[in-house]
Amino acid sequence: MAEPRLIEISPLTRVEGHGKVTVHLDKEGMVDEARLHIVEFRGFERFIRGRLMWEVPVIVQRLCGICPVSHHLAAAKAMDMIAGVDELPPTAEKMRRLMHYGQVMQSHVLHFFHLAEPDLLFGFDAPAEKRNIFEVIREKPELGRRAILMRKFGQDIIEATAGKKIHGTAAIPGGVNRNLPIATRDQFLKDIEQMEAWALESLALARDYTLSHPDLVLGFAAFPSHYMSLVREGDGALDLYHGNLRAIDIWGGTIFDQLDYTKYHEVLVEDVRSWSYMKFPYIKELGPEKGWYRVGPLARMDTVDFIDTPLANAARDELIATNSGGATHAILANHWARMIEVVHCVEKIRELLHDPDLQGTDLQAKGDRREEGIAMIEAPRGNLIHHYKVDEKDQVTYCNLIVSTTHNNEGMNRAVTDVADKVISGRQTITEGMLNHIEVAIRAHDPCLSCATHALGQMPLQVELFDADGAMIDSRTRDA
Numbered sequence: 001m002a003e004p005r006l007i008e009i010s011p012l013t014r015v016e017g018h019g020k021v022t023v024h025l026d027k028e029g030m031v032d033e034a035r036l037h038i039v040e041f042r043g044f045e046r047f048i049r050g051r052l053m054w055e056v057p058v059i060v061q062r063l064c065g066i067c068p069v070s071h072h073l074a075a076a077k078a079m080d081m082i083a084g085v086d087e088l089p090p091t092a093e094k095m096r097r098l099m100h101y102g103q104v105m106q107s108h109v110l111h112f113f114h115l116a117e118p119d120l121l122f123g124f125d126a127p128a129e130k131r132n133i134f135e136v137i138r139e140k141p142e143l144g145r146r147a148i149l150m151r152k153f154g155q156d157i158i159e160a161t162a163g164k165k166i167h168g169t170a171a172i173p174g175g176v177n178r179n180l181p182i183a184t185r186d187q188f189l190k191d192i193e194q195m196e197a198w199a200l201e202s203l204a205l206a207r208d209y210t211l212s213h214p215d216l217v218l219g220f221a222a223f224p225s226h227y228m229s230l231v232r233e234g235d236g237a238l239d240l241y242h243g244n245l246r247a248i249d250i251w252g253g254t255i256f257d258q259l260d261y262t263k264y265h266e267v268l269v270e271d272v273r274s275w276s277y278m279k280f281p282y283i284k285e286l287g288p289e290k291g292w293y294r295v296g297p298l299a300r301m302d303t304v305d306f307i308d309t310p311l312a313n314a315a316r317d318e319l320i321a322t323n324s325g326g327a328t329h330a331i332l333a334n335h336w337a338r339m340i341e342v343v344h345c346v347e348k349i350r351e352l353l354h355d356p357d358l359q360g361t362d363l364q365a366k367g368d369r370r371e372e373g374i375a376m377i378e379a380p381r382g383n384l385i386h387h388y389k390v391d392e393k394d395q396v397t398y399c400n401l402i403v404s405t406t407h408n409n410e411g412m413n414r415a416v417t418d419v420a421d422k423v424i425s426g427r428q429t430i431t432e433g434m435l436n437h438i439e440v441a442i443r444a445h446d447p448c449l450s451c452a453t454h455a456l457g458q459m460p461l462q463v464e465l466f467d468a469d470g471a472m473i474d475s476r477t478r479d480a
Contacts, residue, residue, distance in 0.1 A: 003027065007424070009435050012442060014115040014131075016066050017449025021438055023420050029427065034420040036413050036442060038278040038449050048399045053079050053390045057171050060386070060401075064448055066110065068167050069103035069158055070379035073241070074386040076171035077375030081262075082390050083173040084367025091360030092175035097241050098352045099161035099170065100377070104240055105345040106154025107380035108297070108338040111446045112206065113147030116335055119440050120209050125433030146198050150342075153188075153195050157349060160184050175364030185353050192350050196311075199346045203315055203339040210336045211322070219422075221415035221441045222330040224250035226283065226293035228407070229303045230378050233258065236305035238312075238344065240378040246303050247283060247293060252327045255283060261376040264385055270402065278409050278449075281402060292410035295382025296445060297337035302327040309351075312344035331415060331444045338380075338446075379404050381446050405447040415441040 004027055010020035017038075024033040044063055051059060057075040061068035073096055080088065088096070118131040121140070129135075137144030155165045160180060162168025170176045210217050230243035236258075245264065247255040256267055271280040271288050282291035293299075301320065307313040319328060319336055352358060375386045382404030389398035405412075419441045423434045 004032070005029075007430065007435070009438060012439055012449075014118075014439070014443055015447050015449060016064065017447070019442075019447075019449045021416055021442070023416075023424060023438070025424070030425045031417070031421045034413075034417040034438075035275060036409075036416050038276050045399045045401060049396050051396050053082055053388070053394045053396060054173060056388065056396060057173075058167070058169055061167050063401075063403075065166050067103065067107055067379055067381070067448060069099055069162060070377055070384050071386070072162065072168060072171055073100055074375045074377045074379075074384050075388075076173065077242075077377065078373035078386045078388050079173035081373035081375065082370050082388065084369055085174040085365045086367065087365065088175055089360065089362040089365055090357040091179055092363055092365070094352055094355060094357050095161050095176045095179060096171055098180070098349065098358065099158055099168075100241050101345040101348045101352070102154045102157025102161065104154075104380045105342050105349070106151045106158070108342050108345075109147060109151045109154065109202075111380075112202065112335060112338055112342075113143070113151075115446070116443055117143075117147075119436070119443070120335070124437050124440050125431070128432055128436070131436070146202070150195065150198055150202070153191060154345075157188065160188075172364065174366060177363065179360060179363065180358040182359060185358065188349070189353055192346070192353065195346050196343075196350070199339070199343045200311065203336075203343050206336040206339040207315070207318070210330075210333050213332075217330045217332045220330070220332055220437075221418045221444070222332075223414065223418060224327070224329045225411055225414075226250060226255060226286075226291070227299035227302045227327060228283075228293045228295055229300045229383055230261065230376055231258070231304050232308075238300060238304040238307045240341075240345075242377075245376070248303055248327060250327065250329075252302070255286070261385075262374040264374070264376070264402075265387075268402070270406075276409070279402075279406050280409050281407055282410070293407065294411040294445075295404055295407040296334060297341050297380075297382075298328060298331070298334045299382060300378065301337045301340065307340075307344055309344050309347035311347055312340050315340045315343060331441065334444050334446070381405060381448055382407055403448065405445070405449060408445050408447065412442055412445050412447065415445070 005025040007023040008020060012019045020037050022035050023031060026032040056079060057072050060075045061071040063071050114133045117136055121136060122130050159165045162170045170178050226247060226249050228247040230239060231246045232239040232243045245259040245261050246257045249255055267284055268281050269284050271282060273280060282288045283293060301316050307316050372389050377384050384404055385402040387400040388396055391397050416438055419438050423437045424430055
């Protein structure tokens with residue numbers, strides 16, 4: 001009888017941030033336990049304290065270079081609340097929305113083509129040296145060119161609205177500090193038809209892959225879960241920038257609906273576990289064992305009632321119809337959902353570019369000062385929560401961030417276990433391709449691990465002293 005084994009995948013590849021997976025095999029070679037570990041720690045909740053509220057929208061986006069706009073806008077929305085502003089001037093809100101659509105578009109394109117497409121195009125078991133964007137460009141040069149130019153368009157939208165492509169400065173408490181010049185608008189309008197055509201072609205790629213691989217898609221981490229997202233107030237439409245909270249159960253039934261997101265702490269609890277710096281949120285009324293849920297593009301397709309742009313809405317109808325109108329649980333269908341949202345973003349960008357409010361000059365509103373601000377936004381990877389308290393000197397005294405990847409933590413761990421059990425249990429020889437299957441399950445969630453790290457209590461500290469020959473002389477540990 002063999003001895004128990006530990007398999008470690010470290011580092012995870014083609015994801016944002018640093019993490020690893022451990023798979024524990026018992027004596028019979030069956031998977032006993034599999035976990036996703038987040039091994040980096042950023043600590044923004046702690047060191048943002050003492051900073052001035054006006055600095056927060058600029059500082060917090062340093063969490064990430066891929067989705068900084070999401071943090072920029074979520075923090076700005078929270079600071080709007082603290083500044084006493086409940087309604088932005090039309091120019092300010094539409095500039096922020098345009099910025100956000102550019103962000104979601106470029107992030108989804110980056111993930112689909114640069115991170116996920118090598119697996120879909122070449123196969124999960126393809127040699128490791130084959131599974132990368134350079135090989136995609138080599139074999140499908142037009143596809144690679146499209147990926148680069150589509151992402152560039154989204155980043156150019158961000159630069160025009162935020163001031164910079166990465167870590168912009170435009171969103172300020174109560175509004176924005178710029179509008180969109182007509183000449184800049186006209187440049188974007190020259191490319192919008194091409195962007196729409198490419199978005200539809202990219203959607204067809206993701207759709208066709210999902211429908212042509214039903215056995216793989218439906219058997220790959222396709223377990224049921226609850227889902228949560230923002231929906232537009234009143235009609236339940238997809239709204240990536242603002243709305244109320246809706247959560248549905250595994251059958252599509254309502255858990256809560258049109259909940260004011262400033263009351264998120266009344267329905268969600270953040271659990272902590274000893275082996276990860278990332279928390280495990282759950283729905284309070286269902287408890288930690290049954291109350292976990294997922295967020296993101298597929299969750300949004302499942303939770304919303306419709307999409308208010310025609311091309312994207314037709315695509316969503318087709319996706320939902322694959323499961324007879326019920327919630328879709330196949331995690332690989334996330335790629336299809338992402339491309340639906342790219343189409344939606346292009347449609348929204350076109351709509352906003354024709355809106356004269358973008359050239360308005362009323363950019364900032366004022367209000368009566370408050371001490372607390374809570375904001376939500378639908379980031380590319382899912383629901384994002386920013387919560388702050390500020391003292392009478394405008395200094396931050398409290399900060400809590402629940403990012404998309406944190407919401408998905410339990411789901412990703414269950415996906416790791418599901419796939420590891422199916423591809424590794426009972427196998428005498430374990431190949432790199434088998435391990436890549438586990439990474440594919442994680443990548444389907446498009447995690448941003450650097451955004452998600454968040455610990456409770458003290459960091460463990462271990463210091464080891466070695467002599468010149470490499471022998472340990474002494475060690476000291478401060479536990480968490």
